[in-house]
Amino acid sequence: MKITEFMKSKKGASGIGTLIVFIAMVLVAAVAASVLINTSGYLQQKASTTGKESTDQVASGLQVLQVTGKANAVGTDIDYVTVLVTPNAGSGAIDLSQVTLMITDGATKVVKKYTVTTGADNDYYDKDAGSLFNTAIGTSAWNITGTMLPATGFGIKVIQDEDLSCLEDTPVINKGDLVAITMVKGALVLDERTPVSGEIQPEFGAPGIMAFTTPSTYDANGIMELQ
Incomplete structure (x- = not known):
C-alpha cells in the first residue's frame, strides 16, 4: 500500500468529546502551574527569611x-x-x-x-x-x-x-x-x-x-x- 493511500485511510478524532478532553488538560496544566508558582514563591520567601536569620545568628x-x-x-x-x-x-x-x-x-x-x-x-x-x-x-x-x-x-x-x-x-x-x-x-x-x-x-x-x-x-x- 502506498503511503498516500495509508494516510488517507486515517481519520482524526473530532467533536465535543475531544474538545472537553482538551479543555480538561488545559485546566489541569493551569492548576499545576499555579501550585508550582505559589510553592516556589513561598519557598523563596522562606529561604530569604531563614538566610537573614542565619546571617544574624552567625x-x-x-x-x-x-x-x-x-x-x-x-x-x-x-x-x-x-x-x-x-x-x-x-x-x-x-x-x-x-x-x-x-x-x-x-x-x-x-x-x-x-x-x-x-x-x-x-x-x-x-x-x-x-x-x-x-x-x-x-x-x-x-x-x-x-x-x-x-x-x-x-x-x-x-x-x-x-x-x-x-x-x-x-x-x-x-x-x-x-x-x-x-x-x-x-x-x-x-x-x-x-x-x-x-x-x-x-x-x-x-x-x-x-x-x-x-x-x-x-x-x-x-x-x-x-x-
Whole structure:
C-alpha cells in the first residue's frame, strides 16, 4: 500500500468529546502551574527569611574585651567582677536586657540578668564618667559599698554610646558601643587560684566568652585584671 493511500485511510478524532478532553488538560496544566508558582514563591520567601536569620545568628554576638575584679576588704576573695563588652564586627543591635550572664567557679554556677528597678532612676544603670568601682557617686550600679547590686542581677555602665541607644529602660548596644557589666559574686567562691569560666549570651548571636584563673594573692580592696 502506498503511503498516500495509508494516510488517507486515517481519520482524526473530532467533536465535543475531544474538545472537553482538551479543555480538561488545559485546566489541569493551569492548576499545576499555579501550585508550582505559589510553592516556589513561598519557598523563596522562606529561604530569604531563614538566610537573614542565619546571617544574624552567625554575624551577631558579643565580644569580651576585658574582665576586671575587685577584692574584698581583707584580700581573701573577689567580691565584684566587671566585664567590658562590645558587639562583634558586623553584629546587629543587641538588647542587654535580654542578655544572660552565666559564670561558674567549678563548684557553683550562677545565672544573672540585667536588673531594672522602678522609680525615676534605675540603681543598676549608669553612664557617668569615672571609675567603674567608684564608691562615691551615689546610688548607682557602681556604689558597691552596700548591697546595691543583687546576687541574681548585673548592672550596666555605659562607656561609649555615640547614638545614645543604650538607655536605662532599653539598653541596646550596636556598632562602636562599649559597656561595662558588673556583677556581685553571689554564691561563687573566687579565692586564690580558682579556675573560672562563663559566657555572656545575647538574645541571638555568639556569646562573649570568659575563661581565667584568679591570681595567687589579693590586696585588700584591690583591683585586678583577670582576662
